[in-house]
Amino acid sequence: MGLIARRVEADGIPTTSLTSALSITRSVNPPRAVFLDYPLGHTAGKAKDPALQRKIVAAALAAVGELEQPGAVKMLPYRWSRDDDWKRETMLGGDTRSDRSGSPEYQCEADRALAAAAGDCPTCIFL
Amino acid sequence: MGAMTTRRPPVDHIVRTRDLYSSLGHDPYRWVRNDGPPPWTELAKPLRECRVGLVASGGVYRAGQVAFHHRDDISLRVIDTSVPVSELRTSHFAYDQADARMDPNVVFPVDTLRTLVAECVIGELSPRAYAFMGGIYSARRVRDALAPEISRRLAEDQVDLALLVPV
Numbered sequence: 001m002g003l004i005a006r007r008v009e010a011d012g013i014p015t016t017s018l019t020s021a022l023s024i025t026r027s028v029n030p031p032r033a034v035f036l037d038y039p040l041g042h043t044a045g046k047a048k049d050p051a052l053q054r055k056i057v058a059a060a061l062a063a064v065g066e067l068e069q070p071g072a073v074k075m076l077p078y079r080w081s082r083d084d085d086w087k088r089e090t091m092l093g094g095d096t097r098s099d100r101s102g103s104p105e106y107q108c109e110a111d112r113a114l115a116a117a118a119g120d121c122p123t124c125i126f127l
Numbered sequence: 128m129g130a131m132t133t134r135r136p137p138v139d140h141i142v143r144t145r146d147l148y149s150s151l152g153h154d155p156y157r158w159v160r161n162d163g164p165p166p167w168t169e170l171a172k173p174l175r176e177c178r179v180g181l182v183a184s185g186g187v188y189r190a191g192q193v194a195f196h197h198r199d200d201i202s203l204r205v206i207d208t209s210v211p212v213s214e215l216r217t218s219h220f221a222y223d224q225a226d227a228r229m230d231p232n233v234v235f236p237v238d239t240l241r242t243l244v245a246e247c248v249i250g251e252l253s254p255r256a257y258a259f260m261g262g263i264y265s266a267r268r269v270r271d272a273l274a275p276e277i278s279r280r281l282a283e284d285q286v287d288l289a290l291l292v293p294v
Contacts, residue, residue, distance in 0.1 A: 001182070001184050001261060001291050001292075001293035002159070002161075002293075003159060003266060003269045003270050003274050004182065004269065004273065004274045004277055004278070004291065005165075005289075005291050006161070006165050006166050006274075007270070007274035007275060007277075007278050008182075008274070008277065008278045008281060008289050008291075009165065009166040009167060009168050010166035010168075011278045011279075011282060012168050012282070013168060013180075013278070013281055013282065013286060013287070013288070013289055014168045014169065014170050014287075014288050014289070015288070015289045015290075015291055016288070016289075016290055016291070017291040017292075017293065018290075018291070018292050018293070019293060021138075021140040021293070022137045022139075023137070023139045023140055023141040023142070024140050024141060024158065027141065027158045027159065027160050027161070028158070028159050028160075028161060029160075029161040029162070029165050030165060030291075031165045031166060031167055031168075035137070037137050039138075039223075040140075040221075040222045040223075040294055041185070041222040041223050041224065041226060041227055041233065041234065041294055042226060042227075042233045042234075043185070043233070043234060043292050043293060043294055044232060044233055044234060044235075044236040044239065044292050045232065045233055045236070045239070046226070046233065047226040047227075047229045047230035047232075047233050048229065048230050050232070050238065050239065050242070053232050053233070053236060053238075053239045054239055054242055054243065056239075057236050057239045057240065057243065057290070058243060058248055060290060061174060061179070061243070061248065061249060061288070061290065062174070064170050064174065064288060065170065065174065070164040070165050070166075070167040071164055071165050079131065079134070082131055082132060083132040084132070084133075084134055084135035087135045087136075087137075087138050088135070090138050090143065091138060091142075091143055091146075094147070094150070095147055095150075095151065096221075096223070097220050097221050098197050098220045098221075099197065100197050100198040100199075100220065101196060101197055101198060102196050102198045103196055104193050104194035104195065104196050104218070105194055105195065105196060105197055105218045105220075106194040106216070106218065107194070107216035107217060107218060107224075107228060108216070110190075111188075111190050111191075111194060111216055112194075114190050114191045115191060115192060115193050115194070117191075118191045118192075121191075121192055121193050123189075123192060123204060123205040123206070124192055124193045124202060124203075124204055124205075125202060125203040125204070125205065125276065126202045127201050127202060127203065127268075127272045127273060127276060
């Protein structure tokens with residue numbers, strides 16, 4: 001996403017990027033980033049906690065007025081849990097990625113039928 | 128409520144990927160490294176007057192759209208931001224989607240942005256959001272195909288600010 005942030009910003013639109021992968025963000029170096037120290041898959045907050053989600057997204061948007069140094073990263077104070085044991089588990093976890101297949105992987109089978117019934121998908125952009 | 132315990136440093140996902148690749152006998156992934164100051168554009172108006180565009184890489188699609196496939200898919204889904212979250216789905220090869228499927232706002236904060244519009248924190252939400260499946264192996268394809276496509280569409284949508292939510 002950092003590469004996209006850089007391109008959008010270079011084309012004249014300011015960006016702000018949430019991130020939970022600090023080392024990758026520092027390496028790719030987007031214009032402005034806001035770091036949330038959570039496990040991957042929760043970049044905009046915890047499930048079913050709209051008050052927290054609101055604080056996180058508002059902080060990401062506010063960063064545009066606060067960060068003055070290109071490449072700066074704002075650190076959010078929120079913690080995933082009272083201890084950080086999940087970080088050790090993340091580092092020890094093996095390969096949990098799904099098998100690579102070239103056919104669409106639907107969340108639920110019903111979606112496959114819906115997509116088939118819809119026919120050509122004008123909102124699906126294949127590059 | 129007990130006291131918070133000592134903080135551990137953030138997970139280093141570059142190291143984690145290197146260890147994973149090495150355990151599989153692969154060469155280390157070559158992350159993009161950009162030194163020096165990145166591009167920079169100042170916000171042209173106050174946040175409360177801005178039209179905000181959402182770009183998210185959690186593999187979100189809307190029921191009725193084609194899902195992502197898991198072999199180097201760099202395609203894009205255009206999602207109307209009036210969408211009910213009950214119609215949002217995820218398809219991603221690399222992260223645990225349990226929470227995103229329970230509450231898509233964690234990777235695609237559309238309710239959250241609608242709340243911020245209602246509170247006048249931002250002016251409006253762009254009518255279209257852009258979703259794709261992150262973890263794309265080829266930085267070249269992102270740089271040459273996906274990034275210019277998203278940038279062109281955000282400009283067409285006349286957004287004043289883009290919020291990017293990677294996974």
